[in-house]
Amino acid sequence: MRSDLHVVVLAGGSGTRFWPASRRVRPKQLLALAPGSRSTLLAEAVRRVLTLCPAERVWIATGEHLVRATEEALPDIGRDTILGEPLGRNTAPSIGWVTDIIRERDPDALVAVLPSDPYVADEAGYRAALERAIDAAQGGTIVTIGIEPTHPETGFGYIALGDEVAPGVHDAQAFVEKPSRERAERFVAEGKHLWNAGMFFFRAATMQAAIARCLPELARGLERLAALRQKGGDTHSELTRIFSELPAVSIDHGVMEKTRPIHVVPARFGWSDLGSWQAAWELGEKDAAENVADGEVVLVDARRNLVKSQGGGGRVIALLGVEDLCVVDTPDALLVMPRERAQDVRAVVEALKNAGHDDKL
């Protein structure tokens, strides 16, 4: 274990794609969506890195309204490394803020930023890629991990793969925003692009310099936050005011697209972004009729369905003669849709909002 390594797990989220299981106060990372696990995705994300970094150097950046649930999901993580943002301003402010706080404690810190909600099938492969990226970052370059694509996904950003600069480490030529279908197909065919999985490795000082150069307005806001901490007066209202003025920009768009060199470690370790109920079905353990079901479920002539039962209380769910559906049951809300519409759950959340069902969001 490196003594200078700090891990930052980004754990915000709005909780719409996995409605009704996910809610504003219980977004995706607080759900047990990983196949074969009864832990939350967030707890899994933390568990995976604890062989690389002790718990006291694992930081969680989350929303203020999620701090309590995050603490409950992570009994091994101390309250002082769970940081609640008063309002979400995208990833660049999050990363800048946490990086500053880490560097105040450890001036030589090396930081690994990881998302809280993907699924990783090959954990040994995952840790090997992390170790390679961490090593590559210690000299002062920002490093990312790029996932070798398995299909022409249009929902992710891509990283253009450049020359190898060290064993297993390449130059990242460009960060590419979500491509068209045709472009994504070309990326996969050519084998020169990787999925951007939102994993970043850097010296704290390196990121501070990059933000100062690429996002000077953010840098000024972060300085105000630092001043607030130094005078010990980061009251909630002041914190909220400064946060509300930070530019809401992603680290990809704000820093990665504007910084060179960035290095990338190509990897494959059974990664999935678990982006929707469809992905939960794809990864889930299937019965003979390819249903993925948990809870008390009775299936008659039912094929290729996903049934998530969180109703509890001995509740039984029966499916008769249906195919390719998602049925997600919770104590106060039920969703029924074709699996192929899983990307559109947001439309239901919007409809609920318009119908005044704020208590279900």
Next chain:
Amino acid sequence: MRSDLHVVVLAGGSGTRFWPASRRVRPKQLLALAPGSRSTLLAEAVRRVLTLCPAERVWIATGEHLVRATEEALPDIGRDTILGEPLGRNTAPSIGWVTDIIRERDPDALVAVLPSDPYVADEAGYRAALERAIDAAQGGTIVTIGIEPTHPETGFGYIALGDEVAPGVHDAQAFVEKPSRERAERFVAEGKHLWNAGMFFFRAATMQAAIARCLPELARGLERLAALRQKGGDTHSELTRIFSELPAVSIDHGVMEKTRPIHVVPARFGWSDLGSWQAAWELGEKDAAENVADGEVVLVDARRNLVKSQGGGGRVIALLGVEDLCVVDTPDALLVMPRERAQDVRAVVEALKNAGHDDKL
């Protein structure tokens, strides 16, 4: 109102076709399935006849285990005219038993036997048909009402229409069991067959004689029940023993097919047997996308679905992008199926039984 008229409403049932709303202890007639009504089908059936017959002469033949729920559904009907059978032995024993009890109170009784669970759209037409059938029965003939078919239904018995014997009253040439598709189509094309809707009108003495002639074994059992009543000793165990020995035969098969003449009043009054969730959708009030939904329901790109929400407690049901489904939600069980599979709900009930979910039946 005729002073000799008694109405018998047959209200047994096993509660499978409308699972999970219906259960063993809450069969179909105890559900509010009629469009536009919040009353149970049974309460509706009783309400429809109260202009013809006072409540104290309305009899309910139900299962012993349903007596309490039946009382609750019918606050205007006295406990002494709700008769609970210790076990179900089909309609001939029910009708024979209740007819005997009625005749003990009223030797000249004229009896109308009605089912508890159909839907009637045209109540004035319904009452007119009942009045005609009651009048036709007073001379000592068994009379039935035959519904003019609207489609070649294979789930009903039919009545072959004979010559008119009085205005609006015909001879019933034959009672025909559920026909094949081809035969049902011929029936509808020829216009000489009516649906048997299980409605019978007779002098109590006429039915007693018919049972003695057609079903002597039943007649003997009914005599034993009468003897038990006379000695005031119809304890539960004796009643159960005698009932268990009654031949389990329908009135159609046991009496109607073997008795001549029987007269039939052809009628149409917007009758539906409400035989499945499919019928509930067909009759229900539809939104612009032909969904029939009650309760807190959010529909996005959802067409021609039936949503029955009995979950209560502010529970919301969301349907996204689905078509032609039935979604029936109750506090302890949920069913999702295509509407066209509504006839197969029994298979789910069987699967539940096999999976040990007896508490959900």
